[in-house]
Amino acid sequence: MGALRNGLLKSQSPALPGIGNMDSNIKEFAEETYVPTFAPSLPVPNAQEMMRSDPFQVPERYARNHDDMQSDTVQPHLSFEIPVLDLSLLSKGDAEELKRLDLACKDWGFFQVINHGVASEVLQNTKDVTAEFFDLPLEEKNRYSMPSDDIQGYGHAYVVSEEQTLDWSDALILVVYPTQYRKLQLWPNQPTGIREAIEMYSSEVRRMAVELLGSLSLIMGTEKDALLGLHKELVLGLRVNYYPPCRSPDKVLGLSPHSDSSTITILMQKDDVCGLQVRHGGAWVPLKPIPNALVVNVGDAIEIWSNGKYKSIEHRAVTNERKARISYAAFVCPHDDVEIEPLGYVPDAESSDKMYKKVRFGDYLRQSMNRKLDGKANIDFAKMETLK
Ligand SMILES: O=C(O)CCC(=O)C(=O)O
Numbered sequence: 550m551g552a553l554r555n556g557l558l559k560s561q562s563p564a565l566p567g568i569g570n571m572d573s574n575i576k577e578f579a580e581e582t583y584v585p586t587f588a589p590s591l592p593v594p595n596a597q598e599m600m601r602s603d604p605f606q607v608p609e610r611y612a613r614n615h616d617d618m619q620s621d622t623v624q625p626h627l628s629f630e631i632p633v634l635d636l637s638l639l640s641k642g643d644a645e646e647l648k649r650l651d652l653a654c655k656d657w658g659f660f661q662v663i664n665h666g667v668a669s670e671v672l673q674n675t676k677d678v679t680a681e682f683f684d685l686p687l688e689e690k691n692r693y694s695m696p697s698d699d700i701q702g703y704g705h706a707y708v709v710s711e712e713q714t715l716d717w718s719d720a721l722i723l724v725v726y727p728t729q730y731r732k733l734q735l736w737p738n739q740p741t742g743i744r745e746a747i748e749m750y751s752s753e754v755r756r757m758a759v760e761l762l763g764s765l766s767l768i769m770g771t772e773k774d775a776l777l778g779l780h781k782e783l784v785l786g787l788r789v790n791y792y793p794p795c796r797s798p799d800k801v802l803g804l805s806p807h808s809d810s811s812t813i814t815i816l817m818q819k820d821d822v823c824g825l826q827v828r829h830g831g832a833w834v835p836l837k838p839i840p841n842a843l844v845v846n847v848g849d850a851i852e853i854w855s856n857g858k859y860k861s862i863e864h865r866a867v868t869n870e871r872k873a874r875i876s877y878a879a880f881v882c883p884h885d886d887v888e889i890e891p892l893g894y895v896p897d898a899e900s901s902d903k904m905y906k907k908v909r910f911g912d913y914l915r916q917s918m919n920r921k922l923d924g925k926a927n928i929d930f931a932k933m934e935t936l937k
């Protein structure tokens with residue numbers, strides 16, 4: 550059975566202590582249920598504690614190559630060119646806004662979304678309660694540590710060797726949808742209300758994702774519900790990134806350059822600290838937060854489905870000298886068993902030749918999670934041999 554290749558079977562969902570009205574959303578599984586695991590990651594020191602114990606040190610494992618860092622070009626004046634789209638117009642099928650979406654996905658692979666319909670209280674509550682989580686003593690947070698075989702829980706992902714340069718961040722990673730994939734033993738219980746906040750925020754993000762998939766289907770020349778249907782089941786993983794300040798921000802990176810393996814990623818970030826940078830024309834462009842807007846980026850799955858018309862753009866996070874930064878990346882993905890390949894009828898596709906072969910999404914995702922974050926290297930797995 551393909552679905553069981555990378556997962557595990559459990560006969561019952563775990564107990565749900567203190568989860569309040571979330572219980573009603575969770576089915577009782579009398580039968581065996583597939584719950585996927587993703588990839589192992591080597592344990593590394595906690596970045597927040599490291600900073601707390603000695604704010605002036607940058608241990609060798611975190612220090613980036615000086616020449617590489619110096620040769621990076623950052624172009625802050627281009628920040629204002631990153632498109633801002635209105636979801637309420639997109640959802641109504643507004644032709645002009647759909648055209649702008651097409652350009653945004655072609656030229657930038659990144660855009661900010663306003664009028665998305667997620668109440669500002671929901672955004673703020675999620676930010677407040679998760680910030681409180683990261684302020685808890687390490688011992689409390691470690692109750693939700695990632696197990697040795699998976700990257701769900703609190704810890705670090707994508708660490709595959711003792712030699713690789715480490716990112717200046719910690720993360721809490723949880724699969725939220727479908728509900729039967731939840732590993733609730735890794736969902737924090739503290740501070741009060743954190744589970745409900747994650748549930749509420751994720752359900753809003755999922756609604757947004759469905760609307761965006763509708764608009765993307767239209768600009769890809771197909772029926773509005775086509776992309777959602779292709780997912781078989783919408784999988785949503787939430788990664789909350791905590792970037793402690795760094796007194797030498799030019800020596801470290803919060804998150805190494807990478808593209809996301811998802812279909813799309815919906816990202817919330819703190820309004821008052823800049824950190825996200827997007828690759829554009831060979832330079833890095835800071836994505837300046839618009840209060841209450843959410844950021845969306847094209848993931849590898851859309852690049853493959855659109856035969857390269859829409860590109861999953863490399864991005865990275867830099868650290869701030871004084872302020873911690875928290876970002877919330879919701880990765881919207883197809884079911885593991887979905888086979889993705891160029892759709893074939895995307896208008897104005899870059900090439901009429903197929904640039905990507907058919908890949909099972911679960912295999913694609915796991916090969917990308919079993920390596921360090923490394924620019925656009927993931928997508929080679931799906932490239933036609935002749936194009937590698
Ligand atoms: O912190 C950010 O803004 C970027 C996060 C990100 O790219 C990710 O988690 O994949």
Ligand SMILES: [Fe+2]
Nearest residue numbers: 808809864878
């Ligand atoms: Fe990312």
